[in-house]
Every structure is written in C-alpha cells, then in structure tokens.
Amino acid sequence: MPTIDLKTAGPFVALLLIFGIGILVSDAFLSAGNLTNILARSSFIGIVAIGATFVITAGGIDLSVGSLAAFISGCMILLMNSLVDTIDSPIAIVLLAMLASVGIGAVAGLVNGLLTTRAKIEAFIVTLGTMGIYRSLVTYMADGGTLSLNFGIGDVYSAVYYNTLFGLPYPVWVFLAVAVIAYVLLNMTVFGRHCFAVGSNENVARYSAINVDRVKTATYILQGVCVAIATIIYVPRLGSASGQTGILWELEAIAAVIIGGTVLKGGYGRIWGAVVGALMLTLIGNILNLTDSVSNYLNGAVQGIIVIVAVYLQRGSWRKH
C-alpha cells in the first residue's frame, strides 16, 4: 500500500529536506570531512535514542540517560586511572573499562526497571530520581570539578573515536552495528514483538501470558547498555567527565525517537526512525554553525521551528492513512 510507504518514508523525507537546506546554505556542507563529522557526532545521541526506542515502545520513559552517561564516564575514567599502575597494557585497561561500562549500564537499567515494575512507581519519577542521583554522584566523584583520563591511556583510547575504517570513523560503525542489531531485536524476535504488545496494551499482553514486568525491565536494561556503548565512544573524544557531561541528552534522545515516528504513549517503535531523528537533530546544529545569517541567540528558536515543521511534514503523510 502506498500510504504505508509514505508513513515509513516520512522521517526520511524530512531528513532529505534538511539535507537540502544544508547544501543551499554552504558549499562546505557536502565536504567529506563535514559529513563524517555529522555522522560521528550523531552516533552518541543515536545510540542512546535506539535504547530509548525500546523503552518508549514498551510504554516507558527514561530521563536518566544523560546523567547515567556522565556517571559511567566518571566510573570508567576513575577505573582506568587506577589501573594504570597495576596493569601494563593500556589496551587491556581500556577493554576492562569498556566491560565495566556495560556492566554499570545494565545494572542501572535493571534498577530503573525494578523500581518501575516491582515498586510500581511511575517511570517518570523513578528516572527523574535516578537522573539526580547519577549526576550528583559524578559531581561527588569529581569533587565538583572534572575527572580527566590518564594521558597515556587517553592516547591509546582516542583511537576509538578518531580512527577510521573504510573512511568512516569507528563511532559510525558502532552506531550502524547497534542500529542493525536493535532493528533485528525489535522487529524480528519474540522480545521485540512483546515490546510492541506491552506498550500497546498491557492487559492484553498479560492475558497473552507475556511477562510484562520482565519485558519492561529488559527494555530499561537495554537502554542502560546503549548508554554504556554511547559512553564508550564518548569518553575517548573528550577524555573527561564532570557534572556537566551529558546534560539534556535525555530530551534530545526522546526527541530523536519521536521525530522518527515512534509513539510516546507506546505500542509503536521504529529503530530507523530514531537513527534518522538523531541525524536530523545533529544536522540542524551543524547547519546553524554553517551560516551566520541567524543570530546565535536565536539558534534555539530555529531548532525548535525546524523540529516542529519536520514532524509536521511526516505527520502530514500519516494522515492520509
């Protein structure tokens, strides 16, 4: 059916439009350097947004992702710095830190999940609470300042952000891999199917012998792991963590998810939508940097307008449905 195609294509069309604006605004926009920059940049929010797609599809919400990212960054840096003296190989240290990162992410997700499903507290409150907790903890860990990665390790680790494979930086490959895996998970496995069912109608899901609590908890764990992966490619970029790291990532991630066509009330989610949404947000920021026809003070306004219009355009095609 053509209408279904339009509906799926909506975010892509909006993305193309913004891309077109970019081309018009600056010659440099299409340079290889700029394009890879955009891709690498959007990978953080993109990966977080992919996790958020699961949570939102299953009817939840997670506001703690930004501060969880900061907290994991902090933990990774402290861990690596403390291992410098005991382990010789910087690569081994980095790998250990990556493992720890995923572990912390998973546990944090589990905590969010259990608090919402077992303790039956609204996800909004739980994750608003954990958001405050992680942010405080990282400030505490950094003594109010900034945690910096040991220079030697940073040098080795920075390859993860800056090196390229077939012309594309590693983060882009990671982003792609996460997207493909998530796509398969959401659309081709039992678990993904259950996410849709739980988000769409919890009672029906329960009546269909689906363990609703387990599915929901699993989405939070996935979100935690996605944040951990995003952090793994974030830390080598800036090599530090502070109370300011990852601020407002949660809003950006949720915006990306919804721009991509996932429904905030749950029951319908699209991984590619989240990817497109993340790209779109990054593109808007990039384009605003390419031109000085807009006062810097008004960046936020232009961003807001473009997001609303982009979503409107894709909804326009929905409504024919």
Next chain:
Amino acid sequence: MPTIDLKTAGPFVALLLIFGIGILVSDAFLSAGNLTNILARSSFIGIVAIGATFVITAGGIDLSVGSLAAFISGCMILLMNSLVDTIDSPIAIVLLAMLASVGIGAVAGLVNGLLTTRAKIEAFIVTLGTMGIYRSLVTYMADGGTLSLNFGIGDVYSAVYYNTLFGLPYPVWVFLAVAVIAYVLLNMTVFGRHCFAVGSNENVARYSAINVDRVKTATYILQGVCVAIATIIYVPRLGSASGQTGILWELEAIAAVIIGGTVLKGGYGRIWGAVVGALMLTLIGNILNLTDSVSNYLNGAVQGIIVIVAVYLQRGSWRKH
C-alpha cells in the same frame, strides 16, 4: 472505603514525613519566616503544576512552561519599561503588564493546543519546540544578558511578592486562590469531567459528544494562563528576566504533578496532589539548605532518593486498593 482514603492521603503522609525530617534537622525550620518562605517559593512551581495537572489529566504534556515563563517575564519587563514615559501611574503600568501577561500566556497555550490537536503533532515535540523558541526569544530580547525592570516600577510592583495579608505573603494567597478555582474547575464542572474523559479514552469521549480537540486545547490555554499568573508573582521578586529564568520548571512542575498522584498517561488528576507535590519539592530543597550534614555535591542525589521514596510510600498504600 479506608483504602481510598489512604490513596488520597498518600501524598499528605509523605509531605508530613518530610516535614518531620525538617523539624529534626534544624531549629530554624519551624520559624515563621522559614515557613512563609517555603510557601511563597512553592507558589511558582505550584501554580504552574496546577496548570500541568489539567494538561496531563487530559492526556497531554507541556514542556514549554519554563521558557514561556521566561518569555512572559521578558515581555512584561520590556512593556513596563517602555510605558514608564507615557503613563504616569506605576500601578496602571503594572496592571497593564499583568493583563498582557495573561494574554500572552493564553495565546501561547492556544498555539501549543492547536499544533497538537489540529496539526496532530505529538505534544512532546510541539512543546519541546516551543520551549526552544521562547527561550531563544527571551535571550534575544535581552541581548544575551538580563532584562531589568525599571527601578521605580519595580518598587511599586515588588509589593506583590513581598507584602503580606494576614501574615501570609500575597503569592501564597494567589496560590491558594488558583488551587481552589482549579479544584472546582477540575472536579466540579463539566469541563473538568471532560478532561478526565479525554485523558482516559479519547474515543469514548468523542462518542460521548465531547469535542476532544477543544478540551485539549483548553487545557493548554489554562496551562498558559497559569504560567502567566506564576510569572506575575515571579517578576516582582527579582525584577529581571534572562535566558536562565524558569529553567527546568517544566520538569519540576511535572514531577510535582506526578508526586501528587496524577497519572502521566492521563485520565486521572488531582489538584491538591500538585499543591502537595510542589510543597514537597520546595521543602526538600529547603531542608538541604538548612543542614550541612549532606555534602553539597550530593544534594541532587538526596533529592532524587527522597522523591522516589516519597512516591513509593504513597504508592504503597495504593496497592492495597
């Protein structure tokens, strides 16, 4: 039924607990000065939260309230400063500005409402967009700095925040009045009933001859007006507005609403809950300022934990139901 009572009483019990902690923590807590401070302070978030209760009850969400407050503050200040030379009476100027404030708030709410209902864009995206727009506009209006109210007018206007009536500052009375009116509106009128119906099941509402779009739009307008009222009592406090004004009010207001027992997915709302939620959040901040037994860095964590526990305690009584 006693369980229903417990459910209603939940937030009050949690509030009392926190109050108890306050008494334990500091002698100064119970001083009349401190208590009126708390009340006056919570009136901003409280009034905004009361508006949010309508929006959320009817199944929507409004993230733009904080930046709308900043924008309205800015407009009021610019208006008053520009009228100084033409109108002699400062009181007339202040009254005009108050009128303008309510007008702007209502129009802003109308815009949010129409974009969600007519253009059929997710409320989250619409209000995230307008949030960016208003915040940018106020930064632009202030040239990146701060707009300050003309000194003469500020002197007259400041009475609105600092003067008292029967020992309580005006903002507290405004808060009380808004709460009472909102309570009546939500629980005792046709409109309020329709808010519940629309949030509970839009389709059933439509089949009950309710104009769903109009009800939803009206809730956004109410929210806008509440923000305007909150701003009217906010501006005289510091007499200034900047890009920083009202930052994160949206999260605080939504948190207050949900702490009070309103359901984020819509269909169930409690005005007194929002009032109690706002008081609770203000109390926590106050208590943390009254003690130095908690490391400053960990304020956010303590706040997060208390909010989660408070909501858990009241949910605990829900579950008996």
Next chain:
Amino acid sequence: MTATATSNPIVLSLRNLRKAFGAVTVLQDIDLEIRAGEVLALLGENGAGKSTLVKILAGFESVTAGELLLHAVAAEGNVRVDAHWQQARAEAEGVILIHQELNLVEQLTVAENIFLGHELTRGPFLDKFTMRRLTREYLAALECDIDPDTPMHTLAVSAKQMVEIAKTQSKQARVLILDEPTAVLTQKESQVLFALIERLRQQGVAIVYISHKLDEIAQIADRITILRDGTLVGHYAAQDLSQDDMARLMVGRELSDLFPPRSSTPDYQQCALRVTRLLVAGTNTPVSFELQRGEILGFAGLVGSGRTALLETVVGLRAAARANTGTLEVADKPVVLRDLATARRHNIAYLTKDRKGSGLLLDKGLVMNFSLFALSNYAGLLIHKKQEEVALAAVVDAFDIRIKDANVLAGNLSGGNQQKLLLAKMLAAKPSVLIFDEPTRGIDIGTKGQIYQFINQLAASGHSIILISSDITEIIGLSDRVAVMYHGDLTGILKDDEIEEHEIMRYATGLKSRQQIPVPIQRAIG
C-alpha cells in the same frame, strides 16, 4: 439437581468454590465437572458470575476458597491446583479461554495477534513465514477470508472475534472455554464456529460454552449448568431442557413474551429524520431514507454491510465522502451534523456497538460513565453530584443493572451490565431520535424482553428509533419498517408483510434490490 452421568473422563473440576472481590462475594458453593469430549453450556443472567467462573478455570482469577482439581489424562490421580493456578500454567495444561471482551493488540497484525505470547521461532528469530502460513490455515478453517498482515484496528468487530477464535487453534487445547463468542458474529459465522466446536469435541476436547442465545445452547450443548446470582441452580442434560425451561431456571420466574405487541403506530405525516443522497466515505452509492415520528426503523444486513458506517456518518462521528452532496433534515429542517455534540443538540443520540472501545470509560466509576453524554443535564455552573447519583440510582433500577458494589469500575461490570449502563448513558440525554447499534449484544434473555418493552414504550411516546441489529428476530419482532443494506448500499426498505426472514436475506445478500438510485457520475472537485 441430578448430574447427568456420562462416562467421559473428567478433565477439570471445582468443589465448593467461592470467589470474592474485596468484600463482595460473586460466586459461592459452586461444584462443577468438566469432561472431555463434551460441550458444557453455562447459563445465567447478566452478572450471574459466568465470566468470573471461567476466568478462574483458565487461571485469570484466583480462587478465594474451595478446590480446583486438575485430573490427569489417565483419569487417575487428580491434583489440587487452586493455590497456584495461573494462566501460564493453565495454558500449558491446555485450558484455553476466549474472553467475553476481545483481547487483541490493536496495533499488531492478525498473524501477530494469533501467535502473541507463543510466537514461533526459527533459531533466535521470529518465523514470520510459518506464522503467516498457519494463520491463513486457521482462518481458512473458519471460512474467514482475512489477510494475516492486516492491522487489527482496521477489522470490524466480527472479524476480530473470528481472529480470537482462530487464536485457539494455535494452541493445544484440552479444555476450550468460549465466553459469548457469538455475540458479535453473524449466523453464518456462528455455524462455522459450531462446526469447529463439533470437530474439537470429536477429538475429545472439553468445551465450556457461554451464550445468551438459547437456540445455540439447544443446538450444541451436551450438558447445561445454570447459575443464578453467583450460586448454582443445577446441572442438567441438554435434552432434558427446553429453551423455555432454560430461561425460567436462569431468571427464576416465568417469562412473558419476548416481543410484546406494538401498542402504537408511527405517525407517517411527521418526518423525524430525513437523509437524502448521503455519500458515505468509502462507498460510491448515495443513500436516502426517512425516519418517521414514533417509528422503529430496523437496519438489517450482514456484518460489514455498512450500517454502522452510514449512521455514524449521519450523526457526524465520521466524515462523509469528499464528493458528498447529500443533505440531512431533522424535523423537516435542514441541518449539518458536524459532530455528535451537534447531533445531541438536535436531540439525536447514538448508541455505539463497541462498548469497550468507544462506549465506556473502563477505568472510571458508574456515575461518571452514566452522565458523560448528557452532562449538561446534571450541571449548571457546577455539576450537581446528588442529581447525578439520584438519576443513576433510578436507571440502575429501571434497567436492572446488577451491581454488588457501588464503587465498582465500569470495566469490572459484567458484559451485559456494561451494555445496560451504556443504554442508560445514551438515554440520559432524553433524545427524541435514538439510534441503537446492536443494543442487546450480550444481554440475557430476561432483560432482553425488558429492553424490547422499553423500546416499544419509547416509540409509543413519540420517539423515533433506528435499530441496527444482527439478530434478525429482533429486527422482525420490533421494526415498523426494515431497511436492508448490502455492500454499503441501501438495497431496500421493507414494510408490513415483506418483513420476513427470507425476504430480508434476499436484500441483505444482494439478490434483490429495490432502490435503483443511479450513481452520480459527476465528482465534486476537491
């Protein structure tokens, strides 16, 4: 209370069961035996506790007191399971329940719904291909022509019910429980279902069947168990009971004639509602009809023939086709009904057939649901809560809504009582033109008579009524005239002697058509 002795082995049994919700007991002293290869019918008035009972059997509700026993296939050694009888366990043991209300995920497709909770996989992945193929097979066995990839929300209710039924074939049932499966099905579809039930019975599956349609019970049941107000009336062999016996035992008194004679005739001089050349979205034949004052105009047709679509368009709940040029007159004055609120202002009310999806706020109490449509009648500046409660109490009485707990949520009412509440909600607006879409769906036989009587009285007092129903005896028994639809087209309006089952069916299946209104060639340019 003589239980009929059959030799079939017992699969599941209940002893001395009691079930309470909070302080309210809804079932007590229930003994029951479910035997393989047998159709056991459960009968009872609305709210008697049938649905609750079968939910307990299938593990959706817990047992408050008493024993639930699972009998081993070998007929020896039965296990008491009531303490830990959960749905997953029940399903593993082959106890499958089709709920009274649809339990489908609207956003998922037909195939996805059918395998929800027990998806087929190949390796770690969903085996979509096989699930689609099996879905097609299951639906074919039900003579149901639906594409497995159709999103659920686009299906009509009867199709959804068929999907529910198809769902059971994807599970290995030892006990299949059907709670009012035919309430939303046509006769033809019902017969297909009965054939399936018969096949399963032959294979030794135990069937528990709930319905308010007594002719169906007579057709398929081996044994009948009757409940009244949460207690057991008795177990009977089906051949021992006539339909009258069943009704009498259920209700506990003699029933008067189901269709009382009409005490009034319509006033054919006064037109209450005139629809002229209305073009419904998705159709290409404009429709015209008139409703007279004091008339009951029946709308017959097969499910999906477009009756709901037509009347929802009339009252403004749906947009008409873009090319629509039709007009609408209420009491001879032209009107435009933009939405239901406008219709209500013209004293028109519409009763939806989808009580769960668009009828009631399931998470709200009775008062709020009851007054929602006509709220302004109970409100000045403020809502008069006392007035609301008094009015509700009156209709609870008038419609015999069985509530054991005044604070019950609408979603926890029994299906039939929900339907009554919905009727009351619509009538609270005191409309003069009433459009009933399947008004007696899920209503017990005793109450049905009361509702028919009520509709008659409304007509006698000058109200004009449109009655959409898939129950052809209901249409024939009540209507002054019968409009018949086929494929979105109004094929005929029958009067007097023409109102007869076979004639209606001829129009309903397109064999006959009277109104030959030419299709307009010109299309309005949008």
Next chain:
Amino acid sequence: MVPSTLVAQTIGVSIPAATHGWAGGLNYHAEQTKARLEAAHPGLSIVIVTAGSASEQANDLEDLVAVHNIDALVILPFESAPLTGPVSNVKRGGVFITVVDRGLSEPGIQDVYVAGNNTEMGRVSGEYIKEALGGSGDIVVLRGIPTVVDEQRFDGFMASIAGSGINVLDNQYANWNRDDGFTVMQDFLARFPKIDAVWAQDDDIAIGVIQAVRQAGREDDLFIVGGAGMKEIVKRVMDGDRLTPVDVLYPPAMISTAMELTALKFIANMPVEGEYILGSPLITRDNAEQYYFPESPF
C-alpha cells in the same frame, strides 16, 4: 594551502551560549568586537559559534575547521579538560590558537592565553571581607556550579581567610543564578541569626541575595561581595550602596582582548604569542566609574 597575508583570513570564535549573565556579557562583547574588527579590516571574517555544553563545543570546533576553514581560533572552553583534545586537534591543522579564561589541561597547545584569574578573584574577595570585618566574623558563601572555575575561586577565597577569625557558617551552590541566590540566601537567613558578610561569588547570585536580605530586613547587619562586574552591581558600588560596598572584577570583555590580539597577528603580522593574565581588581566607589558599561547587557 599556504597561509598568506593576501588571502582573506577567517577567525573562528567559540564560546559558551548566553545562558547566564556573565556569558551573556561575553556574547555581547564578542559580537561588538566582531562588528568592529570586520568593519575596520575588510579581508577579515569572524565566525562566532556558541555551545550549550562541552560536547557541543567540540562539535563547533569540528565545524569551524571542516566548514569555515579557519586560520585562527579564539576559544573560551566550556570546560577545560574535555576540550583539550579537540583544541589540540584543531592546532594540528595549523590553526593559530587563542585560549580565553579557562586554560587547557595540557601546556603548549595555545599560542595566546588571555585569562582572568579565578584564584585571584577568590583571594581578593576574601582579603576584602577579612579586612572589612576586622579579621573576625561569621559569613556565608554562595557558590556557582560545581566546576573547576568555582573550585578555583572557592579555594582562593578559603586560602585568603585561612587562619583569620573569619568563620564560614556554610556554603551552598547557587548555580550562578538569581533565583537560586535568592532561595539559598533566604534559607541562610532563616538558619543563621548572625551573618556579618556574604560572599556571593557572582553578581547574578548577588542580585538574588540582595533581595533576600532586604526581605528579611537585615540590610544593616551585613554586606555582600559579588563578583564579575555586572553593570547593576557596579552602579550600586558607584552610588555608595552600603549593602554592596565593593565588587570584584572578572570582565567578560576579556573576549574582546583575545579577539583583538588574534586579529593583530594577521593584520599587523606581529608576534603576539604569550600569556595575558588580567587581574581581578577590587571595584570600589572610587574607581567604579571606569568599570561601568551601561549599554552592555551585563
């Protein structure tokens, strides 16, 4: 790409977005300087980008290089540590680097360093309070946002009063924000019956503190020392307000200095490398006039 003085030169300026008063002043001065320099030197083009966070600023740097092909970068890092890597990346592309205010975590990256001195600012504030209170008294401290800047100021302050009779009753974060300044001060006033002085660390916070003190009617019991040189506070100092007898300068206009120095490198082809550390003079009634810019937003 051979750098040449004949080719048009582009200077990229990367600063934090105008999210609080001081940053607002920064943005204002940056825009003013851009207009002035571009008008005076036709070959010169200046691109200002603003960021809301460290990672956004890293993005901005990439864009300045990839898209605008900058020859020089003037940067006021959002935070020091996270931007050290990105700035050194820019440097590797042969770009002239001017760092403003917050030094990078590694030496040798920047060509020019223009900065205020946070430790000095804390110290000057502390010295004044110590002296004004005659060596002993009870004070409260309202800090900014937990960052290195805040830490340096605080440490400088504490070091300067160490060993004296000055007793810090408590310190709390007020997030460089008027509302938080008001709230925290209200609570301090409720909690401590005797406060002799307040160090507000920043003038935005000070504005909130002033209102709270006035509300409590304790204007005559204490005085407030803010920081940065916001025009409203400087005006009060100039007018001899008892409540705010002094202010401590931390000028947002340092961005102008940095931009001008960088431009000079191209225009005059002068060697401008080196460190330019601006002091944090005490603004008193006597010298306030020279620090008062009524047309600036800050």
